[in-house]
Amino acid sequence: EDEEGExxxxxxxSRTGCxxxxxxxxxxxxxxQDWRHCQPQVRAFGKCMAQRQHAQE
Structure with missing residues (x-):
């Protein structure tokens, strides 16, 4: 498998814009190594994905 591939x-x-x-x-x-330390990033990603999903409805 090509390691240079996306x-x-x-x-x-990437297609979601998030x-x-x-x-x-x-x-x-x-x-x-612990998602509990990354809650701002978890929320930002979740919000972006939710907005994208809502926009498609």
Missing amino acids: DPLDAMI LAQHRELQECMAAH
Whole structure:
């Protein structure tokens, strides 16, 4: 498998317009290894995804 290829999850999230929030959450999780320390990022990503889903309805 080509390691240079785009991650399918990143590609899917990129299409939602929430990639920046997702990356911030990933960086926080990598640093803290505990989602409880990343609640602002979790909320920001969730809010972005909810707005995107609501816009599609």
